[in-house]
Amino acid sequence: xxxxxxxxxxxxxxxxxxxxxxxxxxxxxxxxxxxxxxxxxxxxxxxxxxxxxxxxxxxxxxxxxxxxxxxxxxxxxxxxxxxxxxxxxxxxxxxxxxxxxxxxxxxxxxxxxxxxxxxxxxxxxxxxxxxxxxxxxxxxxxxxxxxxxxxxxxxxxxxxxxxxxxxxxxxxxxxxxxxxxxxxxxxxxxxxxxxxxxxxxxxxxxxxxxxxxxxxxxxxxxxxxxxxxxxxxxxxxxxxxxxxxxxxxxxxxxxxxxxxxxxxxxxxxxxxxxxxxxxxxxxxxxxxxxxxxxxxxxxxxxxx
Amino acid sequence: xxxxxxxxxxxxxxxxxxxxxxxxxxxxxxxxxxxxxxxxxxxxxxxxxxxxxxxxxxxxxxxxxxxxxxxxxxxxxxxxxxxxxxxxxxxxxxxxxxxxxxxxxxxxxxxxxxxxxxxxxxxxxxxxxxxxxxxxxxxxxxxxxxxxxxxxxxxxxxxxxxxxxxxxxxxxxxxxxxxxxxxxxxxxxxxxxxxxxxxxxxxxxxxxxxxxxxxxxxxxxxxxxxxxxxxxxxxxxxxxxxxxxxxxxxxxxxxxxxxxxxxxxxxxxxxxxxxxxxxxxxxxxxxxxxxxxxxxxxxxxxxxxxxxxxxxxxxxxxxxxxxxxxxxxxxxxxxxxxxxxxxxxxxxxxxxxxxxxxxxxxxxxxxxxxxxxxxxxxxxxxxxxxxxxxxxxxxxxxxxxxxxxxxxxxxxxxxxxxxxxxxxxxxxxxxxxxxxxxxxxxxxxxxxxxxxxxxxxxxxxxxxxxxxxxxxxxxxxxxxxxxxxxxxxxxxxxxxx
Numbered sequence: 001x002x003x004x005x006x007x008x009x010x011x012x013x014x015x016x017x018x019x020x021x022x023x024x025x026x027x028x029x030x031x032x033x034x035x036x037x038x039x040x041x042x043x044x045x046x047x048x049x050x051x052x053x054x055x056x057x058x059x060x061x062x063x064x065x066x067x068x069x070x071x072x073x074x075x076x077x078x079x080x081x082x083x084x085x086x087x088x089x090x091x092x093x094x095x096x097x098x099x100x101x102x103x104x105x106x107x108x109x110x111x112x113x114x115x116x117x118x119x120x121x122x123x124x125x126x127x128x129x130x131x132x133x134x135x136x137x138x139x140x141x142x143x144x145x146x147x148x149x150x151x152x153x154x155x156x157x158x159x160x161x162x163x164x165x166x167x168x169x170x171x172x173x174x175x176x177x178x179x180x181x182x183x184x185x186x187x188x189x190x191x192x193x194x195x196x197x198x199x200x201x202x203x204x205x206x207x208x209x210x211x212x213x214x215x216x217x218x219x220x221x222x223x224x225x226x227x228x229x230x231x232x233x234x235x236x237x238x239x240x241x242x243x244x245x246x247x248x249x250x251x252x253x254x255x256x257x258x259x260x261x262x263x264x265x266x267x268x269x270x271x272x273x274x275x276x277x278x279x280x281x282x283x284x285x286x287x288x289x290x291x292x293x294x295x296x297x298x299x300x301x302x303x304x
Numbered sequence: 305x306x307x308x309x310x311x312x313x314x315x316x317x318x319x320x321x322x323x324x325x326x327x328x329x330x331x332x333x334x335x336x337x338x339x340x341x342x343x344x345x346x347x348x349x350x351x352x353x354x355x356x357x358x359x360x361x362x363x364x365x366x367x368x369x370x371x372x373x374x375x376x377x378x379x380x381x382x383x384x385x386x387x388x389x390x391x392x393x394x395x396x397x398x399x400x401x402x403x404x405x406x407x408x409x410x411x412x413x414x415x416x417x418x419x420x421x422x423x424x425x426x427x428x429x430x431x432x433x434x435x436x437x438x439x440x441x442x443x444x445x446x447x448x449x450x451x452x453x454x455x456x457x458x459x460x461x462x463x464x465x466x467x468x469x470x471x472x473x474x475x476x477x478x479x480x481x482x483x484x485x486x487x488x489x490x491x492x493x494x495x496x497x498x499x500x501x502x503x504x505x506x507x508x509x510x511x512x513x514x515x516x517x518x519x520x521x522x523x524x525x526x527x528x529x530x531x532x533x534x535x536x537x538x539x540x541x542x543x544x545x546x547x548x549x550x551x552x553x554x555x556x557x558x559x560x561x562x563x564x565x566x567x568x569x570x571x572x573x574x575x576x577x578x579x580x581x582x583x584x585x586x587x588x589x590x591x592x593x594x595x596x597x598x599x600x601x602x603x604x605x606x607x608x609x610x611x612x613x614x615x616x617x618x619x620x621x622x623x624x625x626x627x628x629x630x631x632x633x634x635x636x637x638x639x640x641x642x643x644x645x646x647x648x649x650x651x652x653x654x655x656x657x658x659x660x661x662x663x664x665x666x667x668x669x670x671x672x673x674x675x676x677x678x679x680x681x682x683x684x685x686x687x688x689x690x691x692x693x694x695x696x697x698x699x700x701x702x703x704x705x706x707x708x709x710x711x712x713x714x715x716x717x718x719x720x721x722x723x724x725x726x727x728x729x730x731x732x733x734x735x736x737x738x739x740x741x742x743x744x745x746x747x748x749x750x751x752x753x754x755x756x757x758x759x760x761x762x763x764x765x766x767x768x769x770x771x772x773x774x775x776x777x778x779x780x781x782x783x784x785x786x787x788x789x790x791x792x793x794x795x796x797x798x799x800x801x
Contacts, residue, residue, distance in 0.1 A: 035684040038424075043431040049420075053420060083340050083474070083475035083477065092492055093493065151523075156530055159531065163524055165517065250520045251521050255493025
């Protein structure tokens with residue numbers, strides 16, 4: 001196990017180093033933040049001074065060397081737009097996104113596995129058709145449209161829910177619901193397909209022949225074996241939300257890391273962009289390790 | 305439903321406990337979060353709307369329709385040529401309890417012009433100007449700008465005052481000011497709270513506290529006022545401004561096309577006039593642009609001193625445009641040279657459609673012209689000097705903001721031979737700008753008026769529109785947005801119906 005974790009850590013570190021190099025140079029290609037930060041009327045002297053203060057007058061290689069040196073010491077530098085260290089807004093934003101992802105994916109997993117398993121039990125039946133129709137529709141509907149329609153209907157029209165914000169449990173309902181729809185549709189389809197295969201396997205037929213009831217057949221015998229591909233998709237979908245549920249965060253005023261990344265790219269706040277990428281990349285690395293470990297728990301044949 | 309019931313119950317309980325107090329607080333929903341809260345950055349609209357004249361006050365204040373009024377300075381005079389003496393209000397305290405005096409003014413000026421701190425106010429209004437200060441006594445300060453600034457009292461309306469304890473080389477996390485409100489808390493990404501300053505020197509405001517929220521999406525901001533979650537949304541989209549709660553107001557922005565006079569064929573006045581005659585500015589109103597948008601004839605909005613009412617915008621006259629172009633061609637002007645229009649992506653709503661429509665109109669008049677829409681970083685290289693040596697003839701689309709009431713904030717850097725954004729070099733125009741800048745009072749207004757007439761005559765640019773903004777205001781408030789709402793939102797001016 002230790003050897004496996006070490007191997008994964010090395011592989012992830014190599015990916016991370018490539019990512020750092022790529023993002024550093026690609027972000028510089030978008031231009032210089034000086035013109036965005038200073039007013040149009042700023043003198044050339046003021047522009048030169050801004051570049052000097054933020055080290056933007058240095059050759060790109062020097063900037064990169066300084067960045068890597070700081071990074072080794074876990075110093076992400078100062079935000080050029082905000083009067084604070086770059087890591088601070090990233091950690092604040094990531095905490096919100098992590099909560100959003102955790103709540104959403106917990107609900108998605110529970111609902112998709114339950115309904116997907118039931119749909120697979122009577123393939124082509126009424127329940128299967130309804131579940132398939134709604135899951136495919138959910139997986140293909142655009143987030144921003146659903147979010148705006150939800151606000152118009154549930155906040156402006158009915159007055160049942162607040163439009164946006166984070167103040168109470170009521171504020172979480174629409175963002176979680178909108179984020180729920182797409183991964184739910186996708187995972188439900190994977191569960192359904194995987195369960196159909198499992199329910200047609202020899203060990204399930206044997207269990208049936210022995211008179212085992214439907215519920216333990218579905219949720220004990222078949223589901224455990226059907227879950228391996230499902231876990232991979234759950235991991236992918238969780239990573240997608242961690243990487244930034246930008247639309248949902250923007251519309252519902254959720255101060256998450258996805259919105260922060262987009263704002264930082266538009267403002268060319270390089271240190272915040274890099275800090276955000278490092279934090280989310282690290283989180284996804286941890287997530288992947290957890291999924292690998294879960295594989296071993298679900299399938300004892302897997303040895304690391 | 306439960307939320308709705310919960311809100312009703314909560315409102316009942318709160319009103320029972322707190323009586324009328326809660327009703328005196330307002331919630332403002334803004335488009336952008338504040339990345340910085342330092343008073344020396346208050347000329348940036350997202351920051352100014354929260355702290356300007358609420359937390360941090362200026363020496364003087366420009367009141368639309370009235371002129372320069374006292375704020376922290378009660379009076380001022382020019383004691384000798386170029387030196388302005390400001391008499392400061394006595395008995396004023398900062399929200400940290402320290403007394404306000406002339407040393408604070410001197411410190412605030414030194415701080416906002418400190419090159420290592422990089423403050424927007426210093427860069428925007430005092431670039432290229434050196435400000436010397438002399439503390440005469442506790443309540444009197446002399447300010448001597450170099451070069452001389454006859455409008456120093458107006459410029460003083462941009463100087464926010466921070467206490468002497470504010471660091472010279474770092475932004476502050478909590479703004480300390482003398483204003484009617486005190487900075488209570490800033491939960492980053494979520495809200496800012498202000499409450500009434502019990503020790504304020506002026507009249508106690510009706511609004512006892514304010515909460516600022518941030519939502520990027522304009523339709524969400526509009527919905528928040530409609531549902532009662534917010535009281536004011538200062539910047540909503542045209543398509544959302546459909547209710548009785550919505551106000552339109554001139555937002556001090558002027559859209560224009562900057563012509564490069566140094567490169568043929570744009571160096572010929574007939575070609576520049578033809579570009580003006582070829583545009584049907586009326587056709588945009590109520591279609592691509594909002595109703596209420598004003599056709600521009602100068603770089604500053606009508607509220608600016610010296611705005612020339614006698615100048616008529618170039619009318620749409622395609623035949624005249626064609627005739628002028630033919631006349632220039634007959635005289636050997638290379639009118640067939642390809643001209644590039646450089647537009648700024650996302651500069652204002654429908655900028656892409658506007659640029660495409662303009663391009664089509666100029667093509668109809670016979671111009672050989674192409675459009676390039678660029679991101680701000682690339683676009684600014686076309687707008688601000690130094691310009692590329694190998695450039696061709698260019699027309700740069702820009703939007704200019706002047707809510708400060710005086711053309712000096714615009715004219716030098718837009719039209720002087722040395723102006724940072726000037727692609728014009730006309731000795732007569734330079735002289736007029738210099739003379740107007742040095743004058744004051746009615747003479748100043750008359751000279752600016754004359755200068756505007758001249759820029760119109762030589763078709764210095766293609767002036768297009770003075771834009772409007774839209775705000776949604778909860779009917780419980782007695783508040784109407786003005787041209788200043790684009791840069792500040794004084795809670796002290798809000799009353800309740």
